[in-house]
Amino acid sequence: MKKLLIVLSLAILSLNLTGCPSSTVASTPTVQAQIAVTQTLNALGVALKATPGILDTLYTNGKITKDTYNAAANVYNQTIASYKLAVSALNTTVAAGQDPNTSTAYLSALFNFTTNQDNLNNLIAAMGGK
Amino acid sequence: METTAAVTIAALQLAAQLSPAAIQLVNGIIASFQNSGLSEADQLKALNDLSESLKPMELKA
Numbered sequence: 001m002k003k004l005l006i007v008l009s010l011a012i013l014s015l016n017l018t019g020c021p022s023s024t025v026a027s028t029p030t031v032q033a034q035i036a037v038t039q040t041l042n043a044l045g046v047a048l049k050a051t052p053g054i055l056d057t058l059y060t061n062g063k064i065t066k067d068t069y070n071a072a073a074n075v076y077n078q079t080i081a082s083y084k085l086a087v088s089a090l091n092t093t094v095a096a097g098q099d100p101n102t103s104t105a106y107l108s109a110l111f112n113f114t115t116n117q118d119n120l121n122n123l124i125a126a127m128g129g130k
Numbered sequence: 131m132e133t134t135a136a137v138t139i140a141a142l143q144l145a146a147q148l149s150p151a152a153i154q155l156v157n158g159i160i161a162s163f164q165n166s167g168l169s170e171a172d173q174l175k176a177l178n179d180l181s182e183s184l185k186p187m188e189l190k191a
Contacts, residue, residue, distance in 0.1 A: 035170050035173060038173045038177050039164060042159065042173070042176060043157075043159035043160045043163070045180040045184065046180065049183070055187070059190075066190045070189045073189055074189070076186075076187050077186040080184040080185075081186075083181065084184070087177055087181040090174075091174070091178065
C-alpha cells in the first residue's frame with residue numbers, strides 16, 4: 001500500500017509540474033496522464049517480455065533446476081495475467097475520459113501487477129538473473 | 131514534458147523496483163515512445179498489441 005501511495009503521489013505531482021505541454025498530442029492533464037501511464041505500461045510490458053528468455057538461459061546453462069524454472073514460470077504467468085488486467089483497466093479508464101491516477105479500478109489493478117512483478121524480480125534476482 | 135517524464139520514470143522505478151540495467155532499458159523504451167510521434171490512440175493500440183502478445187510460459191515436464 002505504501003508503494004501505491006508513492007506512485008499515486010508522484011503521478012499527481014507530475015500533473016502539477018507539467019503545466020501546458022509542448023506536444024500537440026496532449027491537450028489536457030487527463031490526456032497527459034493517460035499518455036504517461038500508457039507509455040509506462042508499454043515499457044514495463046517490453047521489459048516483462050524479456051523474462052522467458054532470461055529464465056530459459058538460466059535453465060539451459062544449468063543455473064537453475066527444472067523445479068525452480070517452473071516455479072518462476074508460474075510467477076511469470078501470474079504477472080502477465082495481472083499486467084493484462086491493468087492494461088484492460090487503463091482501456092476502460094481512457095474510454096471513460098478519466099484520469100487513471102484517480103481511477104480506483106486502474107490503481108488496484110496496477111498494485112496487483114506491481115506486487116506480482118516484485119515477486120518475479122526478486123525470484124530472478126535470487127537466481128542470479130540480474 | 132521533461133519534468134513529467136522524469137517524475138513518471140521515478141514513479142516507475144519505485145513501483146517496479148527494477149535492477150539498474152532494467153531501469154535503463156525501461157527509461158529508453160519510454161523515451162522511444164515519447165519521441166515516436168504516435169498519437170495517444172496509436173500508443174494505446176501499441177500497448178494493447180503488446181499485452182496481447184504476452185503468452186503464458188509452458189512448464190517443463
